Amino acid sequence: MFICDSKLSYFIRITLGLLLLTSGHAFGQSSSAATEMWPAVHATFDVKPRIGVQAFFEKHNGEDASLSQWKVGAIVSYRMSRILTKHRDDIDNENEYNLAVGGGYEFVQTNQTNGAKREHRVMVQTTPKYIPGGGVLLQDRSRAEFRWVDGVYDFRYRNKLTADRMFKTSKFRFTPYASGELFWDRNHHAWNENQYAFGVKLPYKKLLMLDTYYLRQNCTTCSQDPVSAFGVTVNFYFRRK
Numbered sequence: 001m002f003i004c005d006s007k008l009s010y011f012i013r014i015t016l017g018l019l020l021l022t023s024g025h026a027f028g029q030s031s032s033a034a035t036e037m038w039p040a041v042h043a044t045f046d047v048k049p050r051i052g053v054q055a056f057f058e059k060h061n062g063e064d065a066s067l068s069q070w071k072v073g074a075i076v077s078y079r080m081s082r083i084l085t086k087h088r089d090d091i092d093n094e095n096e097y098n099l100a101v102g103g104g105y106e107f108v109q110t111n112q113t114n115g116a117k118r119e120h121r122v123m124v125q126t127t128p129k130y131i132p133g134g135g136v137l138l139q140d141r142s143r144a145e146f147r148w149v150d151g152v153y154d155f156r157y158r159n160k161l162t163a164d165r166m167f168k169t170s171k172f173r174f175t176p177y178a179s180g181e182l183f184w185d186r187n188h189h190a191w192n193e194n195q196y197a198f199g200v201k202l203p204y205k206k207l208l209m210l211d212t213y214y215l216r217q218n219c220t221t222c223s224q225d226p227v228s229a230f231g232v233t234v235n236f237y238f239r240r241k
Contacts, residue, residue, distance in 0.1 A: 036061040038215070038231040045238045046093055050079045054104075060229070073106030075123065090166070091203040091237060095137060100127045122146040136165050155186035164201070175201040185221070193219040199231070209235040 040058035047053055058071045079097035094100050108119040125143040132138060139162045147154040164177035177200070183193035199213025211233040218226045 036227060036229045038229045040231065040233040041236075042233060043236045043238065044092070046240055048240070049093075050097075052077050052079070052094060058233075069108060069110040071106055071108045073104055073121070075102050075104030075125075077102030077127075091206055091209050092235075093237075093239070095129065098129055100129070101125070102127075117150055119147060119149045121148075134165070136163060138163050157184040158182070173203055175203075177201065183219075188221050190220070192221045193217065197231075206237060206239065208237065211235060 038058065038060045040056065042054055042056045044052055044054045053074060053076050055074045056072070060069050060071070077094060077100045079094055079100050081098035082096060090096060103122070103124045106121040106123060108121065110117040110119070123143055123145050125141055127139055127141040130138040130140075139160075141158075141160045141162070143158045143160070145156040145158065147156060158181055160179060160181035162177055162179040164175050166173060166175045176198075178196075178198050180196040181194065182191055183195075184191050185193070195215055195217045197213045197215040199211060201209055201211045203209040211231070213231045213233075215229045215231060216226060217229070
């Protein structure tokens with residue numbers, strides 16, 4: 001059993017410790033602070049070679065409001081057009097395909113002083129992937145979000161471009177990356193938000209990956225602007241034998 005692997009046990013203890021550390025506010029600051037911590041756990045299940053399901057739980061402070069917010073949901077993706085020349089041994093099977101299309105649901109709750117605000121999101125997205133050369137992988141995700149915030153309908157479009165490159169030293173692998181995302185909101189009739197991030201992914205075999213990053217958010221219609229966030233996401237991968 002892989003759970004008996006001493007290296008894996010050590011890795012899990014580190015990631016769980018980081019999640020516990022980041023579950024509160026950054027550096028002991030209040031939720032109105034400009035710097036936040038965003039912990040998350042993602043689990044990807046490959047139900048078929050071309051079909052994957054990702055379930056997730058995330059806790060974000062200051063993303064859409066100055067108070068704490070948590071999210072839970074799932075996305076089903078279908079992978080199309082396998083890349084002919086495998087560019088690297090990637091822990092995420094979806095990166096071996098040129099295009100992934102999918103949809104899902106997300107529930108968001110924002111804790112406020114006068115009660116909780118609840119939001120339901122239905123998401124549809126496409127993610128083409130490119131390999132321009134040099135081991136670089138480019139992904140351009142387009143996502144449409146149909147949102148009901150306390151029963152009030154809204155629509156949001158998001159476009160996220162990500163570039164990453166895997167490096168390997170002896171038996172140690174790591175993947176630095178950079179991303180930028182733009183948001184268009186129907187109710188505000190404007191491109192009202194943008195996010196950019198820099199991070200590094202640390203995989204362990206084919207089992208899990210630790211994603212640590214710094215993100216900067218600028219939003220003209222949010223109660224808190226700008227927002228700086230340090231994020232830690234633990235990704236688990238479950239594959240069919």
